[in-house]
Amino acid sequence: MKQQNLVLLGFILIKFVLQYLLVDSGYDLHRDEYLHLDQVHHLAWGYISVPPVTSWFSYLIYLLGYTEFWVKFFPALFGALTIALVWKAIERLGGNLYAQSLAAICLIFSALARLNILFQPNSFDILAWTFVYFSLLCYIQSGKSKWLYWLGVGLGFGILNKYNIAFQVLGLLPALLITSERKIFKNPHLYAAFGLALLIALPNLIWQWQNGFPVLWHMRMLSQHQLVHVNRLDFLTYQFFFFFGSGFVLVLALISYFRFPQFHKYQVFFWSTIFTLAIFTYFQAKNYYAIGLYPIHFAFGAIYLSHLLSKNWRKYLKPIAMIIPIGLFILAAPMTYPIGSPQYLKEVQSRHPDLMQNRWEDGKNHEIPQDFADMLGWKELAEKADLAYSKAPQNEYTLIICDNYGQAGAINFYTKTTGLRAVTLNADYVNWIDLSREIKNLILVREPSDGISDREISFFEKSEEIGTITDPNAREHGTIIHLLLGTKTDINAILAKEIEEKRAELRD
Template sequence: MTKNTGYLMGFILIKFILQYLLTDSGYDLHRDEYLHLDQAHHLAWGYISVPPVTSWFSYLIYLFGNTEFWVKFFPALFGALTILLVWKAIERLGGNLYAQSLAAICLIFSSLARLNILFQPNSFDILAWTFVYFALLCFIRSGKNKWLYWLGIGIGFGFLNKYNIAFQVLGLIPALLLTSERKIFKNPHLYAAFGLAFLIALPNLIWQVQNDFPVLWHMRMLSQYQLVNVNRFDFLNDQFFFFFGSIFILLLALISYFTYSPFRKYQVFFWATIFTLAIFTYFRAKGYYAIGLYPIHFAFGAMYLSYLLRKSWGNYLKPVAMIIPIGLFILAAPISYPIGNPEYLKGVQSRHPDLMENRWEDGEIHDLPQDFADMLGWKELAEKVDIAYAKAPSDEYTVIICDNYGQAGAINFYTKNKGLQAVTLNADYVNWIDLSKEIKNVILVREVEDGVSEREISFFEKSEEIGTITDPNAREFGTIIQLLLGTKTDINAILAAEIEEKRSELRE
């Protein structure tokens, strides 16, 4: 093993260890993670909110024992592979070990750590964007057409992971046209590469057609309830904070494309960033959608700084450039990561109110960041549902009906009752409800503002409130668990009608 490889493995090890240390043991998994984990039991070429790649890793997690260790492992792995690509990019550009180490530190101690604590499509999305840029870099450097096909593969699997990668392509096309690399459009292998990307994405496209394009419904819901609260200025402002500890490296990268002659032929990466940010800004995208733009720039920025510090006096500044990202990351960690319990985080916020604005997707300010509040109360919910389930007759079919996918997925993940499956009319669960057996009893899980209606109670012989989620810091605080025994009507028919109504909404 070479010296450089040893350093690379060391940084990857640090990356993995850090990801496991950034979440206090008092937190559960995140609301969105439960939906992705349940997709392992319903493998398909697409889902209402996401393409299929995340479900493949969910299935691996299921095979490995369905534990939180493996749930955290895969996003950490994708983050480590992103570092590997940037390391290799520097190697191909002729950079030295210092540049590689500096880039690795900048990526490890950045907002990537926040995304890499959650099992969501975002970590793989950033990896896919970085891979596409890496392939383009290798093509520009070598002129070898094989890299165009690798670029196509990256786009194809990136699309199967998250449709967000389409914005990368939309930003790349005008960037290529604006630079000397526009000659790439005369290369027939480019179109063959896009054909390969299309073939990889085709199963999901066919699924979309067969299911009346649920992605359009999902995008409409995002626009109406989430993106409507996104301010364009806030989107641009967020870009600064993703890598605030190493922003000077990014700025050096952007400068180097025009001032450092070896990098001038890579100006396409500068313009791709400008065009993609413009597109995201226009569509009021969430800030983190654009993070995939930045990792590749650290290859250029780190190398350029290494060049600027090549004189003997530069040796004194080289360690400073490495320490700054680490130091600022440590200072920001208490307000950026769930490393302490909610009361600790509230204390930090009270001392630094200007640094920690907890604006949720509803546009309102709350006591905790939304992501952290979405990581509380789930085990308590599952325990109380298990209590309710134990009170239902074991020889009768009891269904657990929840208000949202977080509730259903969390119950399915944490339940102690083997084979128990909670359902909801929310998200993909609307397609997973089994009506083949006659429902005799129901456990309702209702958000506090909805409650359990008298009409629902009237359908059953007996009703009992089992409990509520009591953690005041949980986003699900007050959620009610209600046991309904002895149906007096055809619950299957009622559910079937509600499912059809929900599916019709998806087709609109």
């Protein structure tokens, strides 16, 4: 047991080191990360875009120094804990060290690495799904109701992190009904466990009710502007590519539920995957929403493969099974991770145009992946916002208004000006704008398609364009930073009206 734990620690160390190596130093943080980091200044039981768990880790990052190192640390930690849960699942199922090591390799060198480079709710979401499945596995194995309560805890905190986990429940319910585990519905502790999950999630549900259920508006916006571009066939195809280097282990896992006698009672995991994928496909979900389905399967697949390779000449194939995921990951890394500059990515794409389909949320293909374009230009933006702020009278209130949350959050994270805070009417910032002081000057940060209107300029005595984001690879390329000095009208009243209109939109 001690040896197994030492090996697990070794794999966890590899996981952490890899996550830091997968992002070139020339990239900034991702636009979504800035929103989550800014939540630390506005702690609440909910937000327009996400529940509160991510903000709690933002608070820890803030206490630890508010640096990029810690921003990258926590998603890597969630990925490492997911590996540890699968490791322990194999231990409970009677698997050996080879099976545990194989599963760890399959998870480390997979699409989980892509998600774990970003401080978003997704990494914790996968951990929560895996914890729920792990708890169910332990209940099926032992029959002890305490595991149902642990399942409830996982579900409760999963809801507090991302509502996506509701699809796990929707897939599990019919899966339980059509298998021998349907007897679980006669156990009163199951309903008590769901009650516990509801109790844990209740503060966020109350927040949603008090704020007019903005999650419904957020889902509608996703459906209209992002999910509408999702092709159902592409969603199913991408499921294979998430673990293409270790897909053979997943396939063996699905087979093992029917061919390996000791796994027959765990068929609920097979059917849960089928039902959940069907639901996701129907709703045209983003492909990565389903990744939480897979880690638990590697416990079963690794054990079954270990059994198949335990005799005769087949035992010599064991190292090959470990090498394949690593080798294919290394081959694919230049095309799937920001390990080199944008120019390097373009050169890779020119050599492999059929393998790199950089489709963005707008449904169009671009030169580099959207996630990577969302990690460029932010420090340049903050520097120019600081420059604009330095030109405004220091004894007057100057407000920075941005077009989107990425711009506002990046300025707030990278600014070197004490007390400077950027805002926007986008996302949660609509609830964070301080109008208690009279606004004398504005710094407008605008996307190039919007620009600065003559009407806005007419409200002020002086106007100066400070600059633009010049990085051609940044999604924000061309974004304008404009300084407006000496207001000639009541800017507070204009903003108050716009804020109320935006809040009304969120309530509709």
